[in-house]
Amino acid sequence: MKLLITGFEPFGTSQINPSEEVVHALAEKEIEGVELFTVILPVERFAGPDTLVRTFISAQPDVVLSLGEAGGVTAVTIERLAINLLDFSISDNGGHLITDKAIIADGPPAYFTTLPTRQMVNTLTETGIPAQLSCSAGTFLCNQVMYEMLHYIHKHQLKAHAGFIHLPQLPQQTAMRRPPYPSMSLEMMVAAVTAVIHTITHWYIANH
Ligand code: PCA
Secondary structure (H helix, E strand, C coil): CEEEEEECCCCCCCCCCHHHHHHHHCCCCCCCCCCCEEECCCCCEEEEEEEHHHHHHHHCCCCEEEEEEECCCCCEEEEEEEEECCCCCCCCCCCCCCECCCCCCCCCEEECCCHHHHHHHHHHHHHCCEEEEEECCCHHHHHHHHHHHHHHHHCCCCCCEEEEECCCCCCCHCCCCCCCCCCCHHHHHHHHHHHHHHHHHHHHHHCC
């Protein structure tokens, strides 16, 4: 299985993004049955999705698993759907602050992920890693790249699957915040995404 795994650069006031750190750690690993491609996406309205689609076209993966940071979540959060809306509460790294706008003017209201979300969340909770399903990836870059990837696959009638996972912040990002403020160690997040990749690989092999 050819897997493209993506993370994001830091954004807002952060100097670090757990999704980027997890992708760098995974790039060092051998994962059985997986040919891994990685890319770090800019947190920028145009460059983010463009970088993803360009990497997708050159790598031609069977599965795209994108990762991003969600401050305040207490668990690894598996997104079920992406909606056709840009409504930023902070500027992206290019200075765009977009509100109330469609991602794709004539696109459908939403796309469901084509990854096995229930199996993914069960794998994590059974191994003792806090995890949850979510029905909103927000209205910022994470939702946008998830939507645009699923839209591209749908529009070109491709067989590839795609989905998105939001990660909690790292302990060093939350240390200065007033408790209680959730975080998760890099080791646990790397273990979580590795376990999810195994689950997706087994599911993919069983279904193709
Ligand atoms: N999280 C943001 C964008 C980049 C990231 O890591 C989001 O949730 O949209």
